[in-house]
Amino acid sequence: MKKMRPWKMILSVTMILSLLSACGSQGNGNANAPSTPKEETTNSATDSATAPDPLGKYPETVTVTEILGYNPPEDPRTPSGITPEQNAYLKDLKEMMNIEVKYKWTVPSAQFEQKFSLAMASGDLPDVIEVDQKNYEKLKKQDMLADLTDAYAQYASPALKAYMDSDGGFAMKTFSTDGKQLGIPAFEDPFLSTQLLWIRQDWLNNLGLQAPKTIDELEKVAQAFTHNDPDQNGKNDTYGIAMQKNLFFWGFDVRGFFNGFGAYPSVGDKQSAWIKGGDDKLLPGLIQPEVKTALGKLQAWYKDGIIDKEFALKDENKAVEDLTAGKVGISYGEWWYPNWPLNSSVDKDPKADWIAIQLPGIDGPAKSLVPKIRSNKIFVVNKKMKNPEAAIKMLNFYIEVGNKKYKDKNKAADGYVYNWFNPRIANPVDIDTIYREVNKALDANQTEITIDDANYKTVADTFKATKDFLAGDTSNATKGVNWGQYYSRAAKDGGWGLTRQIKENQQFVYNEFYGLPTPTVVEKGGQLDKLMQESFTKIIMGGSLDDFDKFVDSWKALGGNEIIDEVNEWYSTEATK
Numbered sequence: 001m002k003k004m005r006p007w008k009m010i011l012s013v014t015m016i017l018s019l020l021s022a023c024g025s026q027g028n029g030n031a032n033a034p035s036t037p038k039e040e041t042t043n044s045a046t047d048s049a050t051a052p053d054p055l056g057k058y059p060e061t062v063t064v065t066e067i068l069g070y071n072p073p074e075d076p077r078t079p080s081g082i083t084p085e086q087n088a089y090l091k092d093l094k095e096m097m098n099i100e101v102k103y104k105w106t107v108p109s110a111q112f113e114q115k116f117s118l119a120m121a122s123g124d125l126p127d128v129i130e131v132d133q134k135n136y137e138k139l140k141k142q143d144m145l146a147d148l149t150d151a152y153a154q155y156a157s158p159a160l161k162a163y164m165d166s167d168g169g170f171a172m173k174t175f176s177t178d179g180k181q182l183g184i185p186a187f188e189d190p191f192l193s194t195q196l197l198w199i200r201q202d203w204l205n206n207l208g209l210q211a212p213k214t215i216d217e218l219e220k221v222a223q224a225f226t227h228n229d230p231d232q233n234g235k236n237d238t239y240g241i242a243m244q245k246n247l248f249f250w251g252f253d254v255r256g257f258f259n260g261f262g263a264y265p266s267v268g269d270k271q272s273a274w275i276k277g278g279d280d281k282l283l284p285g286l287i288q289p290e291v292k293t294a295l296g297k298l299q300a301w302y303k304d305g306i307i308d309k310e311f312a313l314k315d316e317n318k319a320v321e322d323l324t325a326g327k328v329g330i331s332y333g334e335w336w337y338p339n340w341p342l343n344s345s346v347d348k349d350p351k352a353d354w355i356a357i358q359l360p361g362i363d364g365p366a367k368s369l370v371p372k373i374r375s376n377k378i379f380v381v382n383k384k385m386k387n388p389e390a391a392i393k394m395l396n397f398y399i400e401v402g403n404k405k406y407k408d409k410n411k412a413a414d415g416y417v418y419n420w421f422n423p424r425i426a427n428p429v430d431i432d433t434i435y436r437e438v439n440k441a442l443d444a445n446q447t448e449i450t451i452d453d454a455n456y457k458t459v460a461d462t463f464k465a466t467k468d469f470l471a472g473d474t475s476n477a478t479k480g481v482n483w484g485q486y487y488s489r490a491a492k493d494g495g496w497g498l499t500r501q502i503k504e505n506q507q508f509v510y511n512e513f514y515g516l517p518t519p520t521v522v523e524k525g526g527q528l529d530k531l532m533q534e535s536f537t538k539i540i541m542g543g544s545l546d547d548f549d550k551f552v553d554s555w556k557a558l559g560g561n562e563i564i565d566e567v568n569e570w571y572s573t574e575a576t577k
Helices: 006-014 017-022 024-028 088-097 109-122 133-141 149-155 158-165 170-174 201-207 215-227 255-259 289-304 316-324 342-348 389-400 430-443 456-471 479-490 495-504 519-540 547-573
Strands: 062-070 099-108 128-131 184-188 196-200 239-241 266-268 274-276 282-284 328-333 354-357 368-371 374-381 508-511
Touching: 062 109, 062 128, 062 389, 088 099, 088 389, 099 109, 099 389, 109 133, 109 316, 128 133, 128 389, 133 374, 133 519, 149 389, 158 389, 170 184, 184 389, 196 201, 196 215, 196 495, 201 215, 215 239, 215 289, 215 328, 255 266, 255 289, 255 328, 255 368, 266 368, 274 508, 282 547, 289 519, 289 547, 316 328, 316 342, 342 354, 342 479, 354 495, 374 389, 430 456, 430 479, 430 495, 456 479, 479 495, 519 547
Parallel strands: 062 099, 239 328, 368 508
Antiparallel strands: 128 374, 184 374, 196 328, 196 354, 274 282
């Protein structure tokens, strides 16, 4: 019997994640509240005859070192000035499991990659680390990763195992080598990466304009947002489209803009995208002619002031500042923008009315690029860590506190910042679960959510915010907070609602490469990323458009040709077509 390769297997089951979505929360049916934490009788994975309690408390404090690249808290109710060290989840972790997290360092996310590269070079790594696929491959090659096989088998909670088994266990197999489990992957519905266009409807109304469906219409709207005082404050203080220095990133970048031209250079986070050629080969989207056409339009928009003249100096946080300050009225991005940062825009300006629309294209609404697999976050453990099972217990902890019995405790206003807690793995189809459960409850005119599993908190929080927003009730949260929860996750025309429509209507193009980084990508990917970033930025800011052709030649010569060969070797031998 022919053995199916890991990524081939993971693709097959990733394709059925949407089926899992349609099956409600049954997929997490064994995620019922685990037992009340008990005192551990051992402080490590031992050969005890008694199975360890996944939520058991160590008799002696176990210190776990970590590092963190962080963004501001998403919920504006979070106490001002809070630091990652003060995250209330860490306090609860200490109380529940006697695990104490100490950060070796923390930096804003924009500085993380450089800082982490230095740490890897010096070998000064913490106990538990979040890595992307490239760095996973590097650390594996350097034999720096702990074998988590026994720790996972003995300590993973039923809920954690349910998530990891939801794809048949294939993602886990992908990050195992020679029978050793070297990483725990966080994988998600790939359509979470679908690109949308976020635009201020109130500015459109002020100027008597319609939401754009084509690039030409978008240009006219963006020009009006730049030159015609869309906020009617009598000042020349706005521009059209948000942009930051990282052209292909996790947010506030221009992936969606390029998709509008039928160009597919990247799936974000500096990962190149690959599209089908005409000879059963994969082509690197980054060097196709459509990219040159799109760069030409960005160059024209930069000259006209439609995009920020200082974009090359701004990171994602500076781009967010302009969005929330009412300086810009359009941004490309994913489904979650209302939850952050557009909620702050709504709170600052009650007239701000952000809507989501499908990407404008050359001849009409365009298709978004989506990955076939969305898993670029893997949790690994330093081989030197004395208690590797603590990483598994921390994963158990985060899932556990999503249960109903914790609903009145872990609130942002009390200092709980979920996206600062690592390691953290969520239900792979949690957003669609929220959408379906909240709309089911609304349609049935329920007053409470009825599910009682590890999805309870996320579903109940959105349901509460939705009810409050629709009722105009701001006694528990601001209008922006309530709207952000509702419009990102539950509204049928909101972030996830529109994403579902795009998926159902087949308005997407797949990134055809879903393997692990090839050897040349691991070795030279950073150099090629820098080449792209510098070349494209110079063109946008007024360089010759023909420099794109020089970029293509350089990209191929510096490793691109080898990558093309490696990717197509994978495509011919391992890919599911």
